[in-house]
Amino acid sequence: MGKSVQKITDKVSLIASADTWIEGLAIQQLIKTSELNGMQRVAGMPDLHPGRGYPIGAAFFTTNKIYPALVGNDIGCGMALWQTTAKVAKVNLDKLAKKFTHIELPLDESWFSIIESSKAAKNITIKGYDSALGTIGGGNHFAEFQAIDEIYNQSALDELGLSRKHLQLLVHSGSRGLGQSILVEHIAGHNHNGLCEGDADFKDYMSKHDEAVRFAELNRELIAKRFLEAIRASGERSLDINHNLVSAKNINGCDGWLHRKGATPSDKGYVVIPGSRGDYSYLVKPVFTALSDNDLAVQESINSSLFSLAHGAGRKWQRGECHGRLGHKYKREDLYRTALGSRVICGNKELLYDEAPQAYKKCETVISDMVDAGLIEVVAKLRPVLTFKTNGGC
């Protein structure tokens, strides 16, 4: 701890060293959000960047009420890591890149029975959004094949059953149109005012929210299975972690509601913090200091990080300005390959530029800020092999 934990105000802290680039607007949004009624504490992560009104890459702890607008439309968005049976040594990039031609369409009849049984098992009763299941979506969502590049903690890797011989698959997606519809309905009735505990609409929102979280998990599972089928491999999920949600949490003896907006939980075991498509991702183990709960330093660390971590490298440039900044220097063809030797499949021109590695911070700085803050230790570094965004859309 120390150097990479900044106190912004009494309520607001930021996990970032002084030389980590954070946009001023994002800090302003962080402070503004801390002034909402019932807000107890706000913690910015080292990938903090501006959003529409509220910043992304932050955790917000309230008492007595929740703010659905803080969670946003992509309820349940998160990262799932699958180990495939495919061998890294046997990867042929040209061949691999050709296997994903129909991967964006709604799942066909051959999937219907698994969709029905999975929905029942997860108590998902909502109808009307099944065509989104198994689809990645836009924005920063992706499916990426990766190889374990460097190992720092072999026993942790063993615990997860991960081997560097096997190709890994990281899926980043959420609840698609379902989460969007839940937010739209909430805003129509309550604007950005939030909901008080005890209100009928509070219960109603939380129940829909929780279902959207399960829907998002199922979506990632179906995306993974679909990509596995496309490469004629099977696989097993080693983790699935949501970074957009609100849930009940006791923080330093206080019962309340923890909102995470692009903030990875540090209380759910191992997590993957992805870099941009041209950078490494990091498998990390959250650290819990083995001191008594009464220890002031521990309480302070909990207050300043709110059981949360970065959810990625963090945008350096705003969406939409990237084509202008990169267009002169890079042709579209230049962006289908990365400096780490990986391939990119992205048929949408704006997305190709918006999600370019240059638009993101270096993931290593985000990781080292959290290491310095005493929040994580790095287990392994994952190298991108092929990143799938979308086939069409140009």
Add this chain to the structure above:
DNA sequence: ATGTCC
């Protein structure tokens, strides 16, 4: 972020 905006 969004079966994405005409």
